[in-house]
Amino acid sequence: MECFDVTIIGGGPAGMYSAFYSGMRDMKTKLIEANEVLGGRMLHYPEKMIWDVGGVTPMPCEKLIGQLEQQARTFDPEIILGEQVTHLSLQEDGTYILTTASGEQHWTKTVIMAVGYGMIKPAKLEIEGAERFEVTNLHYTVQELEVFRGKHVLISGGGDSAVDWANELEPVAGSVTIVHRRNEFGGHERNVVRMKESSVQVHTPYKVEKLHSADGETISQVTVAHMESGETMFFDVDAVIVNHGMKSDFGPVRNWGIKMGEWTAEVDEQLQTALPGVFGAGDYIDYTNKVRLIAGTFTDAVQAVNGAKRFIEPEADQYAMVSSHNNRFKEKNRALGAAEE
Template structure:
């Protein structure tokens, strides 16, 4: 393809979670021509797995349900009208002779860009289901791997299996309206943050170290669960109206890890300016790791700012180190006038 036939962007963001969406906004502040590509058919990334959860730890926002947070982030991401492509998973990258990257999707679409920002989050996640005979029989009734409505747990006896942040957060949310919450974990210690764990212990019945051993039900309705003590093998059978399983997710990053990028056990290796080992490719969010990495939504925003600034300097070494703050950034002049006029009506 001739150079003048390519539609070339300054930055192409791969991944539409919080890091990718904020990067799309911030690159607009830096007057960069931006494209965002998401493998799924909607933006939000891993946040889509817990739409009902309340988010408290994003500065100046909250408490807010996750589905609302996604809505706010998407609206912000579209501020400067980036090109957004959904339903395309990237397979190959090739740096052409003139330094332009050619990205090719699994279905053959091609994208051209001067820089790449990888915001793949936790990848194409797949929930870890119970490896117990007959478990799939109850998945359409009262065995849950994700929660889309808290109302169904009102006045019910709910068993939650898991020890991470998701399990503990759901226990605390469900405890507000359930008759009883029983939390089962195969270890004595929980890996979730300390304060939510203390809150859970004050409101839920804790059974550790136990794991789900067998399920009992009538037809497609789960009625009781046999638990096995992880150390003694003792079996205990308890009744439950609803069962929630949070055993984590299998992560699949597709072909991204085959691009020659340096990586560690948890994510791509970047430096403190979000630069990968390949010149012109940067990273942000849960997909990356570095010494002081913070795995929070708020941390993803900071990563995105650093990565976009590095991409801008890569394209124009004479550019300022960062965008002007929004209160003085000329990119907002017309938008501020419009908002002011609407408020005065």
């Protein structure tokens, strides 16, 4: 059985950039993703605008995913989709065997865990009977802004996504109202200020109390209640969007011997977990001064790959040579030059 230098588990930004950078380090690379497509958590927000990636002008998540995938495939790593890794076992020679739910086995010298928060699902609205509206106008994500054009939209939540959706829907929808259980929003400061300065109606601290339906199939009105006084207000709506965070399920990963808290794994300065040769990157790990941005994820990927390279070859350079001087790009640069002529 062929043994890879590094196998990356997870195909989000951390996994995709790890696949690219491991190519810069001339490592034989495999990436395994449980979903049928790459993108990770970003797939939940295809039209959400991404502003904070260095050197990249604002673009929808969907476009950034496509560019990350194109970059990840630069050095032709083996990419396996639709397979969940269920078992990890250390062999006597120090290599690992990864076994997927289908029974397939994959041999590797090192592993990079880029699994984010595991298999994530949105936290549902805890109101009896709410699930029947999920097929009509109760939403847990925003896939297409145009769906809400001209509509009266109520958003429940106060995190990054709730604030971003409010800002992006404000010029599209007929009206946008956001209710949040706390007075303070958890989104990035500039986005919160932008929301409050717009026409978005902000009501805090309130929660969604009841959903009303005139036809039994769609939500036509929402009752919201003040968290302290219990005072209620009523809003006529065409759509309700709920963003109460995500529920995480790491599944069998918790049984692999990696030291984990509720959401993240512990790593050392090389981003190595408690298992030798098993590194982490992205949302899956936590450490002092961790930067929870996509840009920070890229740095994690670099550090994890460098750790894996030196785990296999202790005398290897600490970092890859920059792309402008890296021999791995010579042929690619010539091809780009020829294409421009």
